[in-house]
Every structure is written in structure tokens, then in C-alpha cells.
Amino acid sequence: MAFEVFKKSSAPVSTVPSVTIQKRGLISLNRAAYELIGSPEAVELLWDSDRRVVGLRATDLANPDAYPARPQSAQSNRGPILVAGSLFTRYIGLDTTEAKRWVPQVEDGILTLDLKVEGQPVSSNRRGTGESARETK
Template sequence: MKREWREIARGDTRAQWAGIYVTINSKGTIVLNRAAHERLGSPTAFHLLYDSANNTIGLKPTSSAMRNAYPAHTSGRHGGRKVSAYRLVTECSLHIHETLEFPDAEIDTDGILILNLRTAKISNRALNHPTRKK
């Protein structure tokens, strides 16, 4: 009996823990997974940057001793980090009503994590949260 194998192509989806995963919620908490934090050099704090012309948030790694540094606190059991950026949301008049995920988050040549608010989408986890099922 001859078998007619057909190879199934692997999609362009990234592995959950291997790629950069970053979200921001309505309270301004930015959460990075461990992979993103390690690729940035595992900093203890970040400088928050905002480019209003491009509607982009930037996280620049720094030490917690620097002026205007926002500390990166541990988030969860798997090495993620969170940065409280409520001041960024209020001072830059960002209107974030849901938890947003940045599917195209990238680290530029200067080592700054670029988060484009124009291409951000509502996080699937936020969409499937039990409080939405009303």
C-alpha cells in the first residue's frame, strides 16, 4: 500500500514563550514577558519615551539609580516584568480602554523597545476574560 504524504506547512505564528510579548492596560501597566526582558539586557528599570507624531511608546533600558527611571517589577512566575506607566497615560492623553497587545513590538538599533499604538490590538486574553461574558 503506497502512502501519499502531504507536508503541513507551519504557520507564521511564534511560539508563546520565544517571541517578544508586551501589553499595556487601561491603568498604564506595561507587562513584558521574560524573552523581551532578557533581549533588552535584563534591566532593573526603564526610561519611558513617547513619540506623539508616530503614536509610539518606547522603553529604554536603564539602571534604577538614574533620574526618571521607572522600576521593572517581577510579574508572574515565569520571569516577566511590569512597569507602572500611569503617568505616561495621563500626561500624553492616551485613551486605553482595554488591555492592548503589541504584535509587532521590536527592539531597535539603539536598544529601545518600540511599541506602536497604531498597530496594537486588543489582547485575546482580555477578550476572553470572564467579566466580558455578560
Template sequence: MGFEVFDKRMAPLAKAPSVTIQKRGIFSINKAAHKLIGEPASVELLFDKENKIIALRESDQPHAYAIRPQSARKDTGQVIMSATAFTQFYDIDTTISRRYKPYEQDGMLCIDLNGPSVEVVGNRSKRTTDDQPEGGDT
């Protein structure tokens, strides 16, 4: 059996706002972060290139991105938004999933890509041989 070290930074507090930018540009937004901007059904995306800050602002415009529940079976409060074209256009790194602590500013949910973040490794990730203990005997 292989042990892994628990890193408390990997487990967000349920009441603390968090946004995870997943591989391929999917944004996973927890309930606390969604509430910061009034739980909109759709948002437009803005990007400050100089400071590398993403902002989500409520919008009902045709170009707005739909926000939908992560699970149709149960209401976890977690919502997701597909922003692949946005992350590709602005060359935002999505090779690994990263969790950020967003903040509200002028009615927008802001994600500072230069701010503190934690790499998120989901339970669907494949284990590599580096994860296995050396030798077979213990």
C-alpha cells in the first residue's frame, strides 16, 4: 500500500471562496465564490493582460458563458463553466489544474493568476511509477 502525504492546502474550506481552473479550460466555482457575485446564470469573461487577472461579470449578452451545476444528480453548490476558447486565446496555462482564492471587486469575481494557487490532482489522475514505493518488500 502506498501512502501519500496530506497537504491541507489541497482541501479548501467549504466556506472559503475558490475557483479551480481545470485542464482544458473548465472553471469549477464553489458556492462561496459564486455567491460573491450574486450567483449569476451566465457571465462574461474579462482579462487584464498586464496583471494577469481574470474577471467574471454577470451578463445576459449572447456572448456570455453559461454557468451550470457541476452535478445534475445532487446540489453541491459547485458550478462549472467551460472557457476553453478564452484560456486558449489568452494563452492561460491549463496543462495542470490549479485552485485559486478569488475576490470580489466592482461586482466582478476576480482570479489573480499571479496570486497564490495550489496544484489540484483529482482522483481520476493516473498514478505513475514515481508514485509507487521503491522495492516490493516492506
């Protein structure tokens, strides 16, 4: 029998801020990252093309450039916060065929992701009926 290594990246530590850009561009912030920018109702998506840095800045929903920050589950205050980012990721030319996670930094109140640093590939922990961990690699 051959052993497989459990990929730690599949189970992030909830106290470490992380931002995942999922397949097709959905942006997912864990609660630690969301709290770093004040748990806003919406964010602006920012792009510094010279530095290849993505920014998320808290804003009001009334802002015409606002993207709502919504919890994955309306019944819980525990899960990730989701931001629709598919148009944004296409605009910046980011390959989203594979979900990747970054540990963000905060610059002047903006949550930043340095795309020059390769994101950690992540895999879904959701499996269809009858699929094994080996089949979802």
C-alpha cells in the first residue's frame, strides 16, 4: 500500500489571514483576513500592474465600484466571506484555472496580494458521492 501525503494547504489555519482566488475568479477571504480590513459590507478591487499586486479596500455598498462581501452561509458567522471577482481577474489577466491561496498583507488599510509570489494551490474539500481523495487530485 502506498501512502499519500496530506496537503496541509487543504486545511488552512483559521487564525492566519488568507485569501483564495477560486476557479473562475471568486475571491474568498477567511475571517482573519476579512477582519484586517474592518469586516466591511463591500470592497473595491484594486490593481497595481507595475507591482502585480491586487488590493481589496473596504467601501460602502453605495459606492458604484463596490463589490458586496457576503458570507458563504447566511446562517453562520464562521465561514469565509465571498466577493465576486471573475470580471476583475479577467481584466488583470489572472489564470484562474486552479484555485490558489495567498497570505495577504495590509498596506494603508488595503488588503494586498502579491501575485509575484506564487499562490499556494488549493483543492476542494468537497467530494461527490463515491469519489476518493485520490480521485480528486
